[in-house]
Amino acid sequence: MKRLALILIIYAAHAQAQTLAGSGPISGYDFMEPTTQQLQDDDFINPAFFLVDRGLALWDQPSPTNSKSCGICHQDIETDMYDVSRQYPKYDTKLSKFINLEMKINSEIVNKLDASPLAPGSEDLLALTSLIGLQSRGLPMASASNAETQPWIERGKTIYKTKRGQLNLSCADCHQDHWGDRLRGDTISQGQINAFPIFRLIWGEVGSLQRMFSWCMNAVRSEPYNNDADEYLALEAFLTKKAQGLAIETPGVRR
Amino acid sequence: MGFKISLALGAGYAAIWVATSVLSDGVTAIYALTNTAGDPENGLLVLRDSSKASCLICHNIASLPDRDQGRIGPALDGVATRYSEHDLRLRLIDARHINEKTVMPPYFSTENLFRVGQKWQGKTIYTAQEVEDVLAFLMGLED
Structure with a gap:
């Protein structure tokens, strides 16, 4: 009960801050079709x-x-x-x-x-x-702002903004500058990482954050990195910072 | 970013010369990439084909019945009225010549790209003929 109260307090304060600021990170959940959201909403049917x-x-x-x-x-x-x-x-x-x-x-x-x-x-x-x-579901994403973390966040930011692949697109081109816009039949999300690992419908199974990174890189026809590459760890550090405040949804369901 | 005469490799095609020249105002002039005139009907097929990272993923053309057209770039209706054939060709080949930070992929360039996947290395998104075919279709989109 204490735990639930803590979550509610943190969340209410955060929601209020978001409303005041008029913006804030938006979960990929909000970009999903209602049928996909329902799969995540019920632990008994969530395939993850x-x-x-x-x-x-x-x-x-x-x-x-x-x-x-x-x-x-x-x-x-x-x-x-x-x-x-x-x-x-x-x-x-x-x-x-x-x-x-x-x-x-x-x-x-x-x-x-x-x-x-x-x-x-x-x-x-x-x-x-x-x-x-x-076990952290419902808690807001948090990022440490210490001297050891900062260089990783900075490195991740550079990777996020680097155009790559035959299509010459960066993560930022789509998920920062064009989220909310239609890419064929889909609405581009902010690419927030608050629900990983996720059950992804097009994979038909649960996948890691690193698998998603590689999937995106393939989509822009770029060479992915290895799952344990420093580049992915740096991206994770940057995206954790970007998602700060967003409620954790692990394990999520996405398209 | 003026490019002179450069060798370009159309995907699965023989190498062809892209004849270009830099005009006095710094704008690059590019002539037709092939000797075969563009085929607008094939251009429409290419433009719809998502596997070719094609136009409708990001652009909308109201006169087409296709569902789920993209809304990232500007609508292409009347595009032939707004741009010359030359300018449209330049945008298709490599829109970075107009805006270095463009989100539009370079459809006929292998230059200045980072970590291109093995499968796609040294290949362009469109073949030279596909550029001309898509261009032929777009030139029919007048207001």
């Missing part, structure tokens, strides 16, 4: 929840090497993982590295469970990311 269930199973699965599991240390997911995904990407002082949630999950798997890291984009990594992300 199959992956959340898988995440729950993985949570308690003992490591083959030391028999430990995530659940041994973090018994109550709802409490222990509350507000965790919202902290990422961030500078991890123990690892002395700027990392996202996927990298944090893998470092835990390697260091605590003595197991092999999960491949970027793999279903198991998506499942754990979705499960942990769900």
Whole structure:
């Protein structure tokens, strides 16, 4: 109940600030057809929840090497993982590295469970990311404004604004300068990242933020980066900043 | 950004010479890319074909019955009244000659592009004939 109250207070304050400013980030949800929105609205029909269930199973699965599991240390997911995904990407002082949630999950798997890291984009990594992300649902996206994060945000901004590919388009050309405009039958969204991982109807499955980046780059006929590339981590840092204040919807459903 | 005589490679076609010259006011003149006159009927097919990253994705032509036309660039109705054939060809080939920051893709250029995907490297969006065909259709759009 305390938690719900906190969400409501943060959200009401934020909604009011948005109204006053007359603008603010708009979720991709608002650009979806009502039928797609309904898929996300109901956890029982949201197809991404199959992956959340898988995440729950993985949570308690003992490591083959030391028999430990995530659940041994973090018994109550709802409490222990509350507000965790919202902290990422961030500078991890123990690892002395700027990392996202996927990298944090893998470092835990390697260091605590003595197991092999999960491949970027793999279903198991998506499942754990979705499960942990769900525990921040409803909270506003937040971006740290410290010295370690700032260079990543700046780098991401440059990548966001760089025209690329045979079609010579930048992320900003569409999602900053032309959101709300019609691209054939679709309305261009702001490209906000507050619902990842998402079940995407045209993929017919859940995909990561990095998969979406690569999909967009292919769409402008540009060479994508690898899932674990610094360029994608920088984009994630910039887009987290851009989405600041927007309610987290993980796991979302998109067209 | 004046380009003189440059070698351009039409996708899947032989290399052809794009004859251009820079006029006194700095505007580049570009002549027809092929010896075959543009075919407006094929131009319409190309212009509708989303797989060719084509016009209707971003532009609207009210006289066409097509649903779901784009609204990013200006409507193309009456475009032949507003622009000369030469200026329209220049915009199709590479609209960066008019506005360096344009969101319009360069349909017949392989220059000054960043991280073009392997599949598309060294290829133009349209072939030379497709540029001429689309142009022939657009030149029929008078007010």
